[in-house]
Amino acid sequence: MTTRMTDAGPQTPMMSLSWVSLAVVVVIGIFSLLFLWLGFQSFGGENPDQGNLYIVVGTAGLAAIGYMFFRTKAISSQKPPVEKAEVVTILECPSCDLKRVRDFQRGDYVYKSDESCTRCEGTMTITGIHRKAEPKKKR
Numbered sequence: 001m002t003t004r005m006t007d008a009g010p011q012t013p014m015m016s017l018s019w020v021s022l023a024v025v026v027v028i029g030i031f032s033l034l035f036l037w038l039g040f041q042s043f044g045g046e047n048p049d050q051g052n053l054y055i056v057v058g059t060a061g062l063a064a065i066g067y068m069f070f071r072t073k074a075i076s077s078q079k080p081p082v083e084k085a086e087v088v089t090i091l092e093c094p095s096c097d098l099k100r101v102r103d104f105q106r107g108d109y110v111y112k113s114d115e116s117c118t119r120c121e122g123t124m125t126i127t128g129i130h131r132k133a134e135p136k137k138k139r
């Protein structure tokens with residue numbers, strides 16, 4: 001008997017989330033524009049204080065939209081860290097000090113005499129194994 005695991009992954013929640021936030025932005029936008037309109041309406045009328053309040057609320061709403069937009073943009077620009085375990089092996093020739101970096105290969109270990117030197121007849125020794133190109137933050 002074969003029971004196959006149909007692993008249909010959950011539908012990406014990112015999509016619906018962005019739709020919800022978009023809807024929220026649109027609603028807030030409509031309301032803030034409405035408040036601004038109301039504010040300007042009553043500003044020229046008999047109620048300038050209330051108009052002031054409306055304008056403040058409307059401006060705050062627009063500011064919130066700007067903030068949200070900026071934030072979502074900032075989040076979306078941060079691409080999910082794809083775990084690229086890029087490991088490199090550093091080889092050094094003890095006789096001529098030639099240094100070489102190549103991709104890590106299975107069986108590599110530090111102080112292992114690996115491949116022959118391309119410059120002299122010596123054998124290159126692995127002096128280090130580490131991850132490739134980790135952006136180091138400098139102060």
Ligand SMILES: [Zn+2]
Pocket residue numbers: 093094095096097098117118119120121122
């Ligand atoms: Zn050499």
